[in-house]
Amino acid sequence: MATANNASSSTATVEDAAVRAASKRYEGLMMVRTKAIKGKGAWYWAHLEPILVRNTDTGLAKAVKLRCLLCDALFSASNPSRTASEHLKRGTCPNFSSSPSPHPRPISSIAPPPNSRKRSPPFHVSPLALVDPSSYSSTPPPPPPPPPPPQQQLVLSGGKEDLSALEMFEASVKRLKSPKASPGPALSKPQIDTAMALLADWVHESCGAVSLSALSHPKFRSFLHQVGLPPISPRDLTGPLLDSRFDEARLDSDARLRDALFFQLASHGWKPPFPAADPVVSLTANLPNGTTLFCNTVFVHNPRVPSKYAEEILWDAVTGLCAGGLEQRCVGIIADRFKNKALRELENRKQWMINIPCQLQALRSLLKDFARELPLFHSAAANCSKLASFFNSESQVRVLFHKYQLQELDHSGLLRVPPRQSESSHDFDPIFAMFEDVMGNARPLQSVVHDENYKLACAEDSTARELSEMIRDVRLWNELEAVLSLVKVVKSMAAELETERPLLGQCLPLWDDLRSKVKQWCSKFSIDHGVADKVIEKRFKKNYHPAWSAAFILDPLYLIKDASGKYLPPFKCLTSEQEKDVDKLITRLVSPEEAHIALMELMKWRSEGLDPLYAQAVQMKQPDPMTGKMRIANPTSSRLVWETCLSEFKSLGKVAVRLIFLHCTSCSFKSNPSLLRLATTHAPPASRTAIDRIQKMIFVAAHSKLERRDFSSEEDKDAELFASEREDDVLNEAFMDV
Incomplete structure (x- = not known):
């Protein structure tokens, strides 16, 4: 009886432990799912829901399952990441689709041959037949010799009686040398043509991310054979197929450019990253309807290009894009270099143009200005080095x-240490990387100086004692925190500019926002904001253009509602010098006969503004479905208002519609570095054909990326992919701890 009671009590204890474990697991999964739905976790939690399974008799929890919200299927909750990959990504769930747009029928959807999945019948293999011949041939192996009777004496290898086994081994080796792959599924001619066209498009649009020579790899050829496709030669993709795709993209681009009344030429790549490499300059055209067209690439085999040479390249590009000699269609140029030379000189000769420097490069230069001129950076750099x-x-x-x-x-x-010439060459990226390393290793460094072995070293080494005091001192970490905080402020704004690609009217608010953030940074870390303000103002004056003020005033997006209910241009946000710049720029962009008319219309615009109904329509915002941020519902409405509702402003309207669509950043798409390195290694005229092929591939890839508004590179996407994999690992570790 006592034994029975003990057994029942132990059983109850085990059940209680199982119930507690299941409940704890369920609560942990629900907590992770709640965070993920708020945007702080993996994507798949939007489709998977933890379910607590209870015992039908006792009602106690006994297990945790994952339920698919799309098809109500149940799975084990031991590894949610693997469940998502197997059920959602691989197409097991009938209601899940990672791409909403329709595509041609994939080859994998074609039914395989009836007996392709059946196992071959087992057969006897001699001890000397080390390789299974059926693994490399679709034909069944020859029938093996009958097994020897039990009373037969064992014959050693190499004897006269062992010839049958040696023959089988030799046949196996021959099949290894020349394997016969099993035939793939039979496809129709339209299916093969569609598949090969999609494969060619993928290679062309990848722009070097897919190696052409990899198409000749035996494994890839075997894959094509298995799915029923013919082999493809790299020369086929760089021959007529590439020419056809290039002609198609060029005709589409030329047609869009002809339909536009005017455009802005964007030039990116004049400022190569450190160390200096052969720059590949990308030329694109920004149209008033918000689209961007790829124009050309220029391989400049000298990182230090003279200003006059750059001016000639830019003007040749303008004349090549302006059909019929109508050069006035190009209303401006934006480039990431030559802000005070080539652009200004070209603008002085062409009165109708607005040539401005890229603001993304301006912010990056500002970060280097801070590193050069703020004493805080010098102190932190010396200590960390x-x-x-x-x-x-x-x-x-x-x-x-x-x-x-x-x-x-x-x-x-090891901790990253910048080379000695970094600061002298104005390349501060290695110094910023060292700051991040030291701050990221704060706890290991502090643990080292408290170790007894390090204290013994301090007794004999004065440098060790000095560094021990430095690491223990809170000033080092306060300086590092302040420096990295300022770097983060500027870099986050630069990343936002690269993603948002703002227009010219946003320049003044952008710099005002930067001043406000730097002022908050000075207050937080007790920094003299006078020095920081001087650095900002110095960089602002180097990049300022009167078109910033004019676009800010003429864009209905920035109208301000006054006490009377009118929506008026924000003249009160300008300085007196900036107001004069607006007048000068408007009179420069119109003919001398229209100058006084344009200024009178500007006064009327200043006093009357825009009808509140239209102003509210222009400034209406809606959440972006991808990021959740509030964005302007119709970005082109500012220009459309001047062409329709404000048609009485004849002269001022001409200036407005040409100003407010201009971009303030020159960055467009990011090409694959491997293809650009290949291009720069071939200097014309010896390999003119190779350069032409590479330029066609770049054009096709850029045209496709800009069509999809995809401005990222394959390297960025790979980094994001591995970051998401790391996130899954962290979540799985959290599950194991629950």
């Missing part, structure tokens, strides 16, 4: 450092 060099070079200290890195961060490595 000394610290990183010591911890990298001293073997005893390095061993301790790696030990605590593994404990705190699960990885170990």
Whole structure:
């Protein structure tokens, strides 16, 4: 009886533990799913829901399942990431689709041959037949010799009686040398043509991310054979197929350019990254309807291009895009270099043009200005450089450092130290990387200086004692936090500019926003904002153009509602000098006969503004379905208002419609670096044909990317993919702890 009671009590204890574990697991999954739905977790939690399964008799929890919200299928909750990959990504769920747009029928949807999945019958293999011949041939192997009777004496290898086994082994080796792949599914001629066209488009639009030579790889050819497609030669893709696709893209681009009344030429690539490489300049055209067209690439085999040479290249591009010699259709140029030379000189000779520098490059230059002129950066750089060099070079200290890195961060490595010429060459990226490394290893560094072995080293080394005091001092970490905080402010604004690609009227609000953020940074870290303000104003004056003020005033997007209910242009946000710039620019962009008329219309615009109904329609915003941010519902409405509702402003309207659509950043699409490196290694005229082929591939890829409004590169997408994989690993680790 006592034994029975003990058994029942132990059973109850096990059941209670199972109930608690299931409940805890369920609560943990629900917590992770709630965070994921708010945008702080993996994507698949929007389609998977944790379910607590209860015992039908007792009502107690006994297990946790995952339910697919699309098809109500139930799965184990042990690995949600794998469940999502197997059920959602691989198409097992009938109601899940990663791409809403229709596509041609994939080859994988074609039914395989009836017996393709059946196993071949088992057969006897001699001990010397080390390789299974059926693994490399679709034909069944020859029938093996009958097994020897039990009483037969064992014959050693190499004897006269062992010839049958040797023959089988030789046949296996021959099949290995020349395997016969099983035939793929039979496809119709239209299916083959569609598949090959899609394959060619994928290679062309990848722009070097897919190696052409990889198409000749035996595994890829075997794959084509398995799915029923003929082999494809790399020369086929760089021959008539590429020419046909290029002609199609060129005709579409030329037609759109002809339909536009005017355009802005954007030139990107004059400022190559460090170290200096052969720049590949990309030329694009921004149209008033908000679209961007790729024009051409120029391979400049000299990173230090003279200003006059750049001016000639830009003007040749303008004349090539203006059909019939109507050069006035190009109303401006934006480039990431030559802001004070080629652009200004060209603008002075062509009175109708607005030539401006790229604001993305301006913010990057501002970050370098801060690094040069703020004492805080110099102090932090000197301390971190000394610290990183010591911890990298001293073997005893390095061993301790790696030990605590593994404990705190699960990885170990050296701290990045910039080369000595970085600051003199105005390349501060390695210095910023060193700041991030030191701050990221704050806890391992502090653990090292508290270690007894390091204290013994301090007794004999004055540098070790000095660094120990530095690491213990809170000033080092306050300086690093302040420096990295300012770097983050500027870099986040630069990343937003690269993504949003704002227009010219946004320049003044952009710099005002930057001043406000830097002022908050100074207050937070007790920094003298006078020095920071001087750095900002110096960079602002280098990049300022009167068109900033004029576009800000003429764009209905920035109208301000006054006390009477009118929507008036924001003249009160301008300085007196900027107001004069507006008058000068407007009179320059119209004919001398229209100058006084345009200024009178400007006064009327200043006093009357725009009808409130139209102003509210222009400024209406809606959430972006991709990011959730509030954006202007119709970005082209500002220009349309001047062409329709404000048609009485004859002269001023001509200036407005040409100003307010101009972009303030020159960045467009990002090409694949491998193809650009290949292009720069072939100098004309020796390989003129190769250069033409590469330029056609770049044009096709750029045209496709701009058509999809995809401005990212394959490297960025790969980095994002691996970041999401890391996120899945972290979530799975959290599940294991629950």
